[in-house]
Amino acid sequence: xxxxxxxxxxxxxxxxxxxxxxxxxxxxxxxxxxxxxxxxxxxxxxxxxxxxxxxxxxxxxxxxxxxxxxxxxxxxxxxxxxxxxxxxxxxxxxxxxxxxxxxxxxxxxxxxxxxxxxxxxxxxxxxxxxxxxxxxxxxxxxxxxxxxxxxxxxxxxxxxxxxxxxxxxxxxxxxxxxxxxxxxxxxxxxxxxxxxxxxxxxxxxxxxxxxxxxxxxxxxxxxxxxxxxxxxxxxxxxxxxxxxxxxxxxxxxxxxxxxxxxxxxxxxxxxxxxx
Amino acid sequence: xxxxxxxxxxxxxxxxxxxxxxxxxxxxxxxxxxxxxxxxxxxxxxxxxxxxxxxxxxxxxxxxxxxxxxxxxxxxxxxxxxxxxxxxxxxxxxxxxxxxxxxxxxxxxxxxxxxxxxxxxxxxxxxxxxxxxxxxxxxxxxxxxxxxxxxxxxxxxxxxxxxxxxxxxxxxxxxxxxxxxxxxxxxxxxxxxxxxxxxxxxxxxxxxxxxxxxxxxxxxxxxxxxxxxxxx
Numbered sequence: 123x124x125x126x127x128x129x130x131x132x133x134x135x136x137x138x139x140x141x142x143x144x145x146x147x148x149x150x151x152x153x154x155x156x157x158x159x160x161x162x163x164x165x166x167x168x169x170x171x172x173x174x175x176x177x178x179x180x181x182x183x184x185x186x187x188x189x190x191x192x193x194x195x196x197x198x199x200x201x202x203x204x205x206x207x208x209x210x211x212x213x214x215x216x217x218x219x220x221x222x223x224x225x226x227x228x229x230x231x232x233x234x235x236x237x238x239x240x241x242x243x244x245x246x247x248x249x250x251x252x253x254x255x256x257x258x259x260x261x262x263x264x265x266x267x268x269x270x271x272x273x274x275x276x277x278x279x280x281x282x283x284x285x286x287x288x289x290x291x292x293x294x295x296x297x298x299x300x301x302x303x304x305x306x307x308x309x310x311x312x313x314x315x316x317x318x319x320x321x322x323x324x325x326x327x328x329x330x331x332x333x334x335x336x337x338x339x340x341x342x343x344x345x346x347x348x349x350x351x352x353x354x355x356x357x358x359x360x361x362x363x364x365x366x367x368x369x370x371x372x373x374x375x376x377x378x379x380x381x382x383x384x385x386x387x388x389x390x391x392x393x394x395x396x397x
Numbered sequence: 398x399x400x401x402x403x404x405x406x407x408x409x410x411x412x413x414x415x416x417x418x419x420x421x422x423x424x425x426x427x428x429x430x431x432x433x434x435x436x437x438x439x440x441x442x443x444x445x446x447x448x449x450x451x452x453x454x455x456x457x458x459x460x461x462x463x464x465x466x467x468x469x470x471x472x473x474x475x476x477x478x479x480x481x482x483x484x485x486x487x488x489x490x491x492x493x494x495x496x497x498x499x500x501x502x503x504x505x506x507x508x509x510x511x512x513x514x515x516x517x518x519x520x521x522x523x524x525x526x527x528x529x530x531x532x533x534x535x536x537x538x539x540x541x542x543x544x545x546x547x548x549x550x551x552x553x554x555x556x557x558x559x560x561x562x563x564x565x566x567x568x569x570x571x572x573x574x575x576x577x578x579x580x581x582x583x584x585x586x587x588x589x590x591x592x593x594x595x596x597x598x599x600x601x602x603x604x605x606x607x608x609x610x611x612x613x614x615x616x617x618x619x620x621x622x623x624x625x626x627x628x629x
Binding site: 141144145148149152232233236239240243244246 | 446448451452453473476477480481483484485
């Protein structure tokens with residue numbers, strides 16, 4: 123795979139800072155969802171039980187943005203995995219949360235991470251948050267043929283915008299359309315329930331701890347209503363993944379803290395009060 | 398029909414080598430040393446953003462002396478190959494040895510086939526878990542790859558600096574001491590070099606993934622001000 127011929131870049135052909143372009147030229151079989159559209163042929167993905175990730179969310183707070191996801195992956199009516207991770211760092215200052223077909227989504231995140239780091243190394247400075255969000259949109263769009271077969275990948279992207287000094291949240295549709303959300307967004311099968319909960323509680327200027335609590339409550343609400351979303355599993359000790367992104371960087375909140383918060387928050391409505 | 402003049406291959410290679418060596422010697426030297434905290438890389442550089450030392454991958458750094466546009470090409474080649482390999486296999490499968498061989502092939506190819514050789518020398522440094530696991534590769538303009546222990550010097554004054562370095566370098570010395578020693582040797586017996594004239598980077602062993610860190614400005618000033626290297 124090593125091409126030892128001297129790199130020849132001229133004014134007409136500079137070295138591209140895009141890793142995706144490099145991969146497309148040298149090893150297109152490694153692109154996410156490569157062959158999925160062809161392999162599926164005339165069959166739709168409904169004929170195979172593909173693994174789906176379910177509920178994820180991103181919420182803005184006073185110093186950045188919190189991203190969270192439940193831990194369940196389903197294949198049809200089966201639970202495929204109880205401990206799956208759906209929130210990933212994209213780079214130091216941004217993160218991606220995935221819902222939809224888990225296989226292509228995880229590959230897409232991996233490619234996105236390399237893409238951002240590759241750009242940073244070649245160019246000597248990182249992309250703007252807007253630039254990162256556009257890059258992810260292009261990757262989602264490249265997945266469209268597979269999406270048409272049922273392998274839909276719709277990530278949430280959020281990060282800290284150094285130039286604007288605030289957290290920002292972006293959502294996508296299957297065609298790669300990018301939509302900036304003013305304050306929060308959810309995704310996946312339980313997303314609508316989580317979103318309603320957040321909508322009722324969110325206000326400007328919330329602290330990080332308040333938003334972490336809000337995201338846990340919203341995920342519990344989603345798990346309450348949606349079979350595909352995993353609730354807090356106190357017996358096995360499985361709790362949602364929560365990460366906070368601020369000027370200080372991407373920080374996954376330790377499981378022990380989430381466990382303590384989750385156990386304190388469970389109760390009230392989950393026990394039947396008001397339902 | 399005119400016949401080209403016959404030039405013996407020995408002469409041809411010697412001319413090319415002289416040409417490359419002469420131009421490399423006009424630039425500044427670069428020193429890399431394996432220290433307790435990681436690998437330190439120090440060079441003289443009057444430019445603030447045109448780097449001679451850069452990150453290639455998680456544990457691997459690149460250093461170049463000579464003609465900027467030529468080693469910059471090689472740096473980009475290295476980043477591309479490292480990222481491709483890490484994506485196709487796993488991040489831990491990317492190592493400096495394969496990249497050093499790639500650079501050797503590329504420079505060797507250019508040296509024998511192109512109009513003129515590249516006027517560069519390249520350093521590839523890979524930080525390990527302990528100083529004994531560190532790897533330093535020195536690749537010259539003709540594609541010769543050397544695997545160096547402890548420290549290596551690139552550039553026109555490499556031999557003189559390496560000789561002085563050999564007597565004062567201690568395996569496992571502190572990073573700050575190593576930086577001061579490198580700066581002193583680069584400056585020479587009479588000269589001094591301030592933070593503004595230096596480019597310093599470290600592959601920090603303790604960092605979880607991306608080990609590469611630049612040391613500049615006040616941080617570098619403090620290290621340099623802390624005094625002469627200890628020889629304990």
